[in-house]
Amino acid sequence: MASIVKRGNSFAVVYYIDSKPKWETCKCEEEAKKRKIEIEYEQSKGIFTPPSEMTVTELMDKFISSYGKLKWGFSAFNSNIGLIKNYILPLLGDTTLKNCTSKRLTEYFSNLSEQEAVQMQGRKVQPTLISDRGIYEVYCLLNIAFRLAVEWGDIGKNPLTESMKPSSGRGKRKTWDEETAKKALAVCEDEILFMYFHLALGCSMRVGEISGLQWSKVFLDENNGYENAHLNVDVQLSRISKASYGELARKKDQVKLVFPDVYEGRTNKTMLVLKTPKTESSIRTIYIPKTTASLLHQRKAKLDEHIKFANDNYQDFNLVMALDNGRPIEATTIGAHLDILIKTHGLPDVDFHSLRHTSTSVKLIISKGDIKSVQGDTGHSQAQMVTDTYAEIFDTRRKINAKKFDESFFSIDENVDCSDDEIANAISNLLRKSEDWKKVLQQATLAAMI
Numbered sequence: 235m236a237s238i239v240k241r242g243n244s245f246a247v248v249y250y251i252d253s254k255p256k257w258e259t260c261k262c263e264e265e266a267k268k269r270k271i272e273i274e275y276e277q278s279k280g281i282f283t284p285p286s287e288m289t290v291t292e293l294m295d296k297f298i299s300s301y302g303k304l305k306w307g308f309s310a311f312n313s314n315i316g317l318i319k320n321y322i323l324p325l326l327g328d329t330t331l332k333n334c335t336s337k338r339l340t341e342y343f344s345n346l347s348e349q350e351a352v353q354m355q356g357r358k359v360q361p362t363l364i365s366d367r368g369i370y371e372v373y374c375l376l377n378i379a380f381r382l383a384v385e386w387g388d389i390g391k392n393p394l395t396e397s398m399k400p401s402s403g404r405g406k407r408k409t410w411d412e413e414t415a416k417k418a419l420a421v422c423e424d425e426i427l428f429m430y431f432h433l434a435l436g437c438s439m440r441v442g443e444i445s446g447l448q449w450s451k452v453f454l455d456e457n458n459g460y461e462n463a464h465l466n467v468d469v470q471l472s473r474i475s476k477a478s479y480g481e482l483a484r485k486k487d488q489v490k491l492v493f494p495d496v497y498e499g500r501t502n503k504t505m506l507v508l509k510t511p512k513t514e515s516s517i518r519t520i521y522i523p524k525t526t527a528s529l530l531h532q533r534k535a536k537l538d539e540h541i542k543f544a545n546d547n548y549q550d551f552n553l554v555m556a557l558d559n560g561r562p563i564e565a566t567t568i569g570a571h572l573d574i575l576i577k578t579h580g581l582p583d584v585d586f587h588s589l590r591h592t593s594t595s596v597k598l599i600i601s602k603g604d605i606k607s608v609q610g611d612t613g614h615s616q617a618q619m620v621t622d623t624y625a626e627i628f629d630t631r632r633k634i635n636a637k638k639f640d641e642s643f644f645s646i647d648e649n650v651d652c653s654d655d656e657i658a659n660a661i662s663n664l665l666r667k668s669e670d671w672k673k674v675l676q677q678a679t680l681a682a683m684i
Contacts, residue, residue, distance in 0.1 A: 236273045238266045249273055256284055276390060283390035285332030286383075293331060293388065294318050297379040303482060307512050308474035311482055314375060320352040321364065321372050331389045334380075339393055343400065346372065366403030373400055408584045409591045421579045426563065427571045429533060429555060434589040436526040438597070438611040441565045441586050442470035443516075446508050448552040449534065454527050463527035467613065468517045469508040471562050476505055493551070493562060506562060516613040530554070 236249040239257075245266035247258045258273075260266040276282035298315070306314060326334075326342055351364045373394070380392040410418065415435060422428045433444045451466040469490050479486070491508040511517060522530070533554070540558070541548050549560035557563055565586070572586050590612065597608045 235277075236270045238263070238270055247273060249277075251284055258285065281390065283384075283387055285390075286330065286388045288331050288388055289327065290329050290331070290334065291323055291327040293379055293383055294322065294327075296386075297382060301378070301382060304484065306482070307488075308478045308482060308485060308509070309472065311478040312475040313371075315478075316352070317368070317372055317375055321346060321349065321368070322376065325349075331383065334389070334393050336393045336395055336398070339376075340398060343369065343373070343398065366401050368403075369400045370402045373398070407588055407591060408582065409588045409595070410582060410584055411592070412596055414582060415589070415592050418575065418579075418581055422575055424571055424575065426555065427568065427575060429529060430568055430586070431589065432526040432529055434586065435593045435596075436523040437465070437520045438590055438593040438608075438613075439467065439520070440470065440590060441568055442472055443467050443511075445471035445553075445555055445563050445565070445568075447554040449554055450552055452530060452554060454522075454531050454534075456527075456531050460522070460524045460527035460531075463522040463524065463530075464519055465522060466519050468510065470511055470516075471506065471564070472509050473504050473506050473564065474509075476503055479505070479507075491551070494549075496561070506564070511613070513613070518610060518613045520611055 236247050239246045239248055240263075241259065245260050245263050247260060247266050247269045249256055249258075258269060260269055273282060298318070302311060302314060325345055329338065346364065346369055349364050351362050351368065353361075377392070377394050377399075380389065380394055383389045384392055415431075419428070419431055419435075422431060430441070430444055433439045433447075434441070439447075446469045447465065447467070448469075451468065453462075453464055454460060455462045455464075479489070488510045489507045490510065493506040493508075495502050495505070537556075541550060541560075544558075544560075547559060551560060551562065553560070553562055555563050568586055572584075575581065576583055594608055594612055597611065598605070601607055
């Protein structure tokens with residue numbers, strides 16, 4: 235049970251924990267009454283937790299050591315530590331958990347939206363406010379931390395509510411349709427970018443997977459006309475911070491190769507590695523289109539000749555795609571080459587990852603909606619990710635589908651003499667008689683697409 239005691243101009247709610255009195259000061263009697271009811275209800279349910287004097291800074295330290303080091307990968311660890319250091323601790327760090335009310339956190343997110351974005355070291359750009367995506371990621375971090383604080387007994391309930399959840403800030407990704415992708419291939423004279431195009435479009439590979447692909451994982455079957463050509467994806471090229479590599483001792487076995495620094499003796503906070511993908515489903519076998527397999531065969535012959543003449547000037551890491559000195563090609567380099575091609579030929583502005591979207595959409599169309607086989611190429615953990623994220627039929631095809639649907643579903647025999655009302659009634663009756671008219675429409679739409 236709890237009681238209310240007047241203390242000067244304020245009121246306090248008094249209750250006992252292990253026979254010791256605890257006092258919670260409230261601003262007014264109404265607030266004290268409300269808090270008393272809340273305490274007594276939680277005590278009756280056995281879920282009451284006294285307010286903690288722990289600060290958000292202390293919670294974040296506990297959160298990182300007890301959760302982050304176990305759950306986060308190298309990149310996630312580095313980015314999450316940055317969010318905590320730059321956006322959570324400066325504005326919220328000294329606040330005690332008992333004062334982290336929903337009202338206080340609403341004020342925090344309002345103030346956060348007006349904060350300048352912390353720029354990455356070495357980049358000189360005009361000051362901008364923190365992005366919507368950044369605010370969303372901060373919310374997600376705090377939400378997990380507060381949920382764990384409830385489990386750990388540090389607070390009674392999570393002060394973050396669903397209504398406070400900001401927009402993810404992630405808009406619809408711009409992609410190329412089939413014709414634009416074909417045009418890009420036709421006009422691309424950049425040998426490296428051309429090969430990246432083929433592996434992204436033909437094999438639905440991520441840029442890090444292409445950059446990390448080694449010849450030992452490529453089986454071209456050239457003696458059989460590339461009939462069974464395939465490759466295995468089990469690593470990807472990543473740039474990770476040396477600090478996160480040092481902190482995440484349990485994750486070090488995920489790193490299969492550490493590339494030496496370009497300049498020995500120079501202090502570098504990051505390093506290039508070949509590491510396992512973050513999901514098991516990304517480890518997969520991909521069957522290579524014959525055209526792409528032929529290009530890989532030609533590249534291997536040309537690369538072997540180059541290595542022979544380069545001698546010690548080539549660092550051989552067995553990479554399929556490498557710079558002239560053998561070192562790996564980073565995503566930023568490919569992005570820069572793609573930007574040049576786009577500007578030179580007036581192509582729609584997209585990022586390289588969007589080519590996977592194009593590849594997946596085309597494969598869904600030519601496979602007549604065989605989601606599982608397409609998922610096998612893309613390496614997504616759930617088939618729904620393929621349909622929700624990638625199954626975007628481009629405008630030209632959607633127009634054709636609408637025409638086909640009209641012809642196959644709404645068409646009426648011209649020899650039948652009936653009024654417009656009779657036609658409408660006939661269609662209405664058809665739909666009503668169906669056990670699930672939505673299913674009929676979906677099946678008709680799928681048939682039109684096929």
